[in-house]
Amino acid sequence: MRLTERYSKETGREYALRMLKDNIIHLDLIPGSMLSENELSSEMHLSRTPVREALIELSKVGIVEIYPQKGSVVSLIDYKLVEEARFMRSVLEGAVVELACKVATEEDITGLLENVKLQEFYLENRSSQKLLELDDEFHQMLFHMTSKDQIYQLMDSITIHFDRIRSMSLEAVKDLKTISDHQAIVEAIIAKDGDGAKMLMEKHLSRYKIDEEALRSRYPGYFK
Amino acid sequence: MRLTERYSKETGREYALRMLKDNIIHLDLIPGSMLSENELSSEMHLSRTPVREALIELSKVGIVEIYPQKGSVVSLIDYKLVEEARFMRSVLEGAVVELACKVATEEDITGLLENVKLQEFYLENRSSQKLLELDDEFHQMLFHMTSKDQIYQLMDSITIHFDRIRSMSLEAVKDLKTISDHQAIVEAIIAKDGDGAKMLMEKHLSRYKIDEEALRSRYPGYFK
DNA sequence: ACCGGCCATCTTGTATACTAGTACTTGACA
DNA sequence: TGTCAAGTACTAGTATACAAGATGGCCGGT
Numbered sequence: 001m002r003l004t005e006r007y008s009k010e011t012g013r014e015y016a017l018r019m020l021k022d023n024i025i026h027l028d029l030i031p032g033s034m035l036s037e038n039e040l041s042s043e044m045h046l047s048r049t050p051v052r053e054a055l056i057e058l059s060k061v062g063i064v065e066i067y068p069q070k071g072s073v074v075s076l077i078d079y080k081l082v083e084e085a086r087f088m089r090s091v092l093e094g095a096v097v098e099l100a101c102k103v104a105t106e107e108d109i110t111g112l113l114e115n116v117k118l119q120e121f122y123l124e125n126r127s128s129q130k131l132l133e134l135d136d137e138f139h140q141m142l143f144h145m146t147s148k149d150q151i152y153q154l155m156d157s158i159t160i161h162f163d164r165i166r167s168m169s170l171e172a173v174k175d176l177k178t179i180s181d182h183q184a185i186v187e188a189i190i191a192k193d194g195d196g197a198k199m200l201m202e203k204h205l206s207r208y209k210i211d212e213e214a215l216r217s218r219y220p221g222y223f224k
Numbered sequence: 225m226r227l228t229e230r231y232s233k234e235t236g237r238e239y240a241l242r243m244l245k246d247n248i249i250h251l252d253l254i255p256g257s258m259l260s261e262n263e264l265s266s267e268m269h270l271s272r273t274p275v276r277e278a279l280i281e282l283s284k285v286g287i288v289e290i291y292p293q294k295g296s297v298v299s300l301i302d303y304k305l306v307e308e309a310r311f312m313r314s315v316l317e318g319a320v321v322e323l324a325c326k327v328a329t330e331e332d333i334t335g336l337l338e339n340v341k342l343q344e345f346y347l348e349n350r351s352s353q354k355l356l357e358l359d360d361e362f363h364q365m366l367f368h369m370t371s372k373d374q375i376y377q378l379m380d381s382i383t384i385h386f387d388r389i390r391s392m393s394l395e396a397v398k399d400l401k402t403i404s405d406h407q408a409i410v411e412a413i414i415a416k417d418g419d420g421a422k423m424l425m426e427k428h429l430s431r432y433k434i435d436e437e438a439l440r441s442r443y444p445g446y447f448k
Numbered sequence: 449a450c451c452g453g454c455c456a457t458c459t460t461g462t463a464t465a466c467t468a469g470t471a472c473t474t475g476a477c478a
Numbered sequence: 479t480g481t482c483a484a485g486t487a488c489t490a491g492t493a494t495a496c497a498a499g500a501t502g503g504c505c506g507g508t
Binding site for chain 2: 461462463464468469470471
């Protein structure tokens with residue numbers, strides 16, 4: 001388990017959750033491996049309580065499985081679940097961007113344009129970490145401007161299945177496409193073209209349909 | 225707090241969660257009221273741990289708010305959140321029923337028809353409890369037959385905002401309409417009419433747009 | 449050699465103890 | 479009378495202790 005520093009404000013539970021998610025996404029905790037509440041808590045210098053609460057939360061979205069009196073494991077990759085997460089995002093974000101075309105204010109659009117400009121900047125500067133953050137922020141902004149923050153939060157929790165797959169496929173080469181997708185979506189919003197924006201969003205998210213067989217042969221044993 | 229018996233198999237946490245949800249939906253825990261982990265745990269004959277875990281889960285969907293070192297409260301009714309929950313259901317169920325038109329098997333359709341028949345039966349017998357269960361089951365079946373169980377589970381967690389409002393509007397007079405809606409949806413699925421099924425589902429769920437002002441004047445102080 | 453039962457050691461679930469921070473009450477003092 | 483400070487009684491967050499079930503190895507008997 002790879003650890004980073006604990007933020008000053010965050011609670012033990014939040015810290016444990018952040019560490020676990022990070023390590024699961026980046027395969028430092030490999031699919032199928034056992035998780036011991038005791039081990040984890042001593043590694044993170046916490047007691048079992050906050051660690052346990054984090055594990056419960058992760059089990060709610062099926063990324064961790066808890067077997068009472070037996071143990072907990074990092075879930076094997078279940079392609080059904082990955083596709084389910086992608087479907088959920090596609091459907092919800094499609095509807096949200098369509099709605100955004102109706103309700104976006106000048107300020108909202110300015111914010112989106114600013115975000116896209118920053119993406120271009122960091123693409124040149126090769127900061128893929130920053131790019132990922134901006135990508136997430138872009139999508140979150142759409143939910144915020146349509147007053148759908150709670151939905152974003154719920155949807156985000158299941159997205160981890162999908163983030164894990166994404167980190168397995170070597171390259172984030174699609175960064176360039178990502179940015180031009182975002183640009184096109186903003187343009188559709190400006191033009192108040194709801195149907196167009198929805199289609200663009202669905203196409204954008206369909207890029208994440210990563211080839212299962214390729215990954216399965218590269219990482220045998222990680223899949224259910 | 226109104227309590228019912230604890231099932232033999234369920235854990236303390238599950239029991240606490242079930243009790244809390246029931247009491248929030250049926251307004252035995254009124255919006256805005258304080259929740260003390262200590263009080264709740266002694267009422268339910270549990271320790272703070274499982275009760276606390278249940279409260280954390282409820283806070284994730286905004287039906288309970290936890291203020292560290294100060295206390296927890298049952299959230300006031302926020303119509304934005306209610307509408308958000310309705311929107312989420314409408315969008316997801318619309319997409320799912322459209323998909324169901326493509327993939328439903330004979331068995332799936334038989335199951336749906338059987339459910340509708342039972343609804344008719346219990347409508348005559350005036351068992352509104354059983355009707356609600358069948359209603360929930362109907363919707364869940366659509367998610368199951370399209371392999372979207374995880375999405376149903378997540379969506380269901382936010383539906384509580386919506387269930388609370390529904391229990392406030394006096395009558396479940398719309399039972400008859402509910403059943404005919406369900407019948408129409410099943411017919412559309414049989415006819416493999418995806419667009420029609422989607423529209424019917426959205427219309428069906430729009431019935432839950434309960435008049436805010438009427439409730440607000442009847443229950444002043446329950447709203448944000 | 450093989451099978452069965454006991455035991456030591458894991459696991460998570462729950463209960464309880466402790467910590468630290470908030471808010472209100474009470475009472476003394478200006 | 480008004481104000482401020484100490485004390486008290488709450489809160490949630492965390493740590494730890496205990497309970498109960500699952501597992502696997504070991505040892506003895508057949």
